[in-house]
Amino acid sequence: MNYHWNWRVFWEPAPSGTGTYLDMLLSGLVLTIETALCAWIIALAFGAVIGVLRTLPSKTASLVGFAYVEFFRNMPLLVQLFLWYFVLPELLPRASGLWLKQLPGAPFYTAAIGIGLFMSARVAEQTRAGISSLPRGQKLAATALGLTTAQTYRYVLLPMAFRIILPPLTSEFLSTIKNTSVALTIGLIELTAEARAMQEFSFQVFEAFTAATVLYLLINIVVVIVMRFVERGVAVPGYITGK
Amino acid sequence: MFANFDFDVIRRSLTYLFFDGMTFTLTLTSLATCGGIIFGTLLAMMRLSGFWLLSRFAGLYVDLMRSLPLVLVIFWFYFLVPYIGQWLTGASRPIRVGAFASSLVTFTLFEAAYFSEIMRAGIQSISRGQPAAAQALGLTYGQTMRYVVLPQAFRNMLPVLLTQTIVLFQDTSLVYVLSIPDFLGAASKVAQRDGRLVEMYLFAALVYFVISCVASFGVRRLQARLAFAR
């Protein structure tokens, strides 16, 4: 194997003039985390609403929720990002389209919204599963007490549902972090893209990708540990999620 | 709004899109699914076996594959597979691997981690009575797995396995990052060559949507039939 190893490449200056190759990778890591967090907030917001819609007694609400989830689940994430990034500006009136295309940081906003909406469909499914898994008695008791539907959801159903779905939500968040790598195709220079750029400038393929792999593993471990603390923190004693 | 769009470009490139692109995508999906399920079942059995070394190895492998983005794994294997081939076969130079073979290896090994989790859940959902009865009848571990446990686990998890296949089908679009000509790659090439991004990407989105919708509708019907049969 005539590949020339060079682990010291991380301390060599990068041609972008902003520091070493290691700095390049770390700036990609920061962008990955920022994009993932923005996308996750969007996913939670939309996902919770749609999930609730699917459990409402109203037929139309149920149908709207179903259509939303099917729409975002049946297209690959890459195709969805392309639609947002390439197709949307062309369909808008010329001035708005141009503004969108030349927006600095367009890849970031597109990626956050695109990934956020893609994940929101999955969050919606989890929320629906969480609410459906609650004993029927809860809703009936709330009605008996005179609570409106909104109050039932707000004070009785949703708090417990969210605690139940915290573990699957953790893995959805990890999925969101992994999905940010897909955004390299629309020009978001996140961790995988920086590793690729490092490979192209320095020709050290394996060193660059090993570093990116290690960083992703680190993110994973940190998120899992943090979520474990969160789960313990919000657990209700005596209930299935509590001790 | 759709005034100066040329949807004829879709008609002109249909042969290329479907004969070259879609066949690549579908072949990759089906072969990677088979390979992934076989390897995944193996991993699940390793994880549930009593041997600490096998169990640990399987666990680490699954955790590693599930922590990494598929894009990164695609890059890794595209550049790495020839060297692995050289190491495995003891050849004097890296084995030449084409784009399809490299993608197949990548998706099989990556999705095997996800299939293994599904099969593990399936195996664990079989009641203890089954392997106990098999043992009482004098069946070996291999026979128990082959004739009693795995068929039931497979049948129970079939809807979930098929859903994961649909996910695999959508994930194959990611070979775009290496300019490998799958369906999306083909649509993209036509789009860039003729400057018709909107038409081609809308068409690609529609095709993926229709195929995935039909497939998941099929899985839902199957799930209903299975639930009824039990």
Place this chain on the structure above:
Amino acid sequence: MLNCSIGENSMKRLRVMGLALAASFCAAQADAEELSGTLRKIKETGVINIGYRDSSIPFSYLDDNQKPIGFAIDICLKIVDAVKKELKLDKLTVEFNPVTSSTRIPLLANGTIDLECGSTTNNPERLKQVAFTNTHFLTATRFISKKSSKLSSIEDLKGKSVASTSGTTNIRQLTEANAARNLGINIIPAKEHAESFLMVETDRAVAAVLDDILLASFAAGSKDPDAYVISTDAFSKPEPYGIMLRKDDPAFKKVADDATSALYRSAEGQKLYDRWFMQKIPPKGLNLNVPIGAELKKAFAKPTDSPDPDFYKSM
């Protein structure tokens, strides 16, 4: 006594000559069996793998039937003929593999391709990883923009969005210029040259930085060629293009060097150049009309694989 001594000397000479003959015979046998590197691989598998580009017009690109054609492809096919003759093969299958700017070097190193036939710049940094055969073109890095943007010098790009293809010397020169001159340019990396140009066409970037010959081809082949202007300001001196092969493989390099050298010096080389640069090329029948430059003419008369741009100036 005299007879014996004469006899002894001639015997000795005969013996030495005989040994020398036997040794050279053995060496010839050994040469035939001791093929190494790429030549050995080609002899053993009967296949040579060529890497081609999607959209490096007119060097290596896809025609309407998705077949790779171009100036560099034709040169590579001549190298393939030379390899076939050298290895005395009846049949040599040529397989074409698509490569991009960022995958070409790793794919060459891991054996997926044996020759990369496109628009790859030969420079000292790349020579640490790969080897190049005799130069087939000289080009400098410039940028293309719409006339309406009124950008003429590199300084005009300050604070704007500029596209370039990842894995090229162009994006590297752009990155370095951006840092050195503090231009604050937002660099948009694209996967392929066609995508870089598309960014300018769709107003996503105000300029695309690529080799000037590629820019000329894109502008000429676009829907509205007169809308574009290529800058006179350059990011680099005219640098040489070479066909890439693996490093530390002297036997294969010799075959490639000999083949390209013979081609460039002959009339056939001039005809090949004219076919791609002075006549209509598929698929749209475009005529680039780029007469052979003075330095390239000298590089064809005296073929060289030097990576140094100044070498060609002083030739």
